[in-house]
Amino acid sequence: MAKLTKITTQKKNKGRYNIFLDYGQGEAYGFSVSEDILIQYHLQKNMELDESTIQAMIQTDTIHKSYTLAINYLSYRMRSEKEIRDYLDEKEVDEEHIDEIVSRLYKEKLLDDQEFANSLVRTRVLTSSKGPLLVKKELIEKGVQASQADAALEHYPFDDQYSKAMKFAEKKLKSDKKKSARQQIQNVQQTLMQKGFSGDVVKEVLSDLPEEESEDEQWEAVVYQGEKLLRKFAHKAEGYELKQKIKTGLYRKGFSFDLIERFLDEYVEE
Known part of the structure; x- marks a missing residue:
């Protein structure tokens, strides 16, 4: 048995107390406890404490x-x-x-993992650019069950998904002005999928994008891309071979044959 000889408040943490004990060999520091433990065990000077009680207090603390x-x-x-x-x-x-x-x-x-998931989805809708599939992935990584994640995604309605996806699409189109219309659409689709938007949302956004660019805009794009290819291959080929390399490059970039032929006629010498 040990006698509790003194209780002092810790200097740096007023909510914790140092317990001093005497096992018959003089007073010495025993252990420390929180105020809750102090009250729970009714600790006071001159109490007799057996070892099991001391260990229980230490574990509880x-x-x-x-x-x-x-x-x-x-x-x-x-x-x-x-x-x-x-x-x-x-x-x-x-x-x-x-x-x-x-x-x-x-x-x-x-x-509460369900409420946690609900809250995170609502926050991501307001503050992030993630589509629902990426939000679900984040929830799963945080240990939320798939069924709970799916339930939480009810807080990410289709209209909000569409609005975010359309903003991305419009931004992407502006940055891809120098690319073919086909490549622009492909890039938009790829970007939206990478951002975690579902196929239904992507399909809806793509169907609502503006009609194809004007002929003048597409001509500016083919000239821009064609001149890049011309600079790339001019020192490697000439004549027919050069034209074929440029034609293949522009076709892969999604330009129509009419625009490609026009570019070759106007910019590439025989």
């Missing part, structure tokens, strides 16, 4: 400190269960303590 870490981690934003577990694991919390802390957080309604 250890769990409490880890729980406080979790609460602090949650104070910045909602977290998934996986995020909490990973965080506590990084802090070297015992696995059995992690299970106990997670269970307590659920009971106190501080953890």
Whole structure:
């Protein structure tokens, strides 16, 4: 048995207390506890404490400190269960303590993967450029079940998806003015798929894009791309061979045969 001889408040942490014990050989520091543990065990001077009670207090306090870490981690934003577990694991919390802390957080309604997923989707709709497929991927990576992720994506309605996708498409078209109309559409489609938009949304956006550029705009594009190919191949080929290389290059870039032939007639010598 040990006698509790003194309780002092820690200088740097007023919510924790140092417990001093005497095992019959004089007073010495024993351990520290939080205020909650102090109250829970009714600790006071001259109490007799057996070793099992001391170890129980130390373990309870250890769990409490880890729980406080979790609460602090949650104070910045909602977290998934996986995020909490990973965080506590990084802090070297015992696995059995992690299970106990997670269970307590659920009971106190501080953890809820479905509500976490709902909140994250709503946030991404307002603040990010991600399509729903990328948002779902993010949720899965954070440990949310696929069924919960699908349910949360109900907060990402089709109209919002379409609006974001159309903005991307319009921006992409502006940056691709010097490319063929076919290549512009292909690039828009590829970009939207990479951003995580579904096939239905991509199809809708593509069908609503402006009609093909004017003939003058496409001519400017073929001249721009054709001159690049001309500079590339001029020192490697000439005459018919040069024309064939340029023709093949422009065709692969999606230009029509009429525009290609016009460019070759006007810019490439026999």
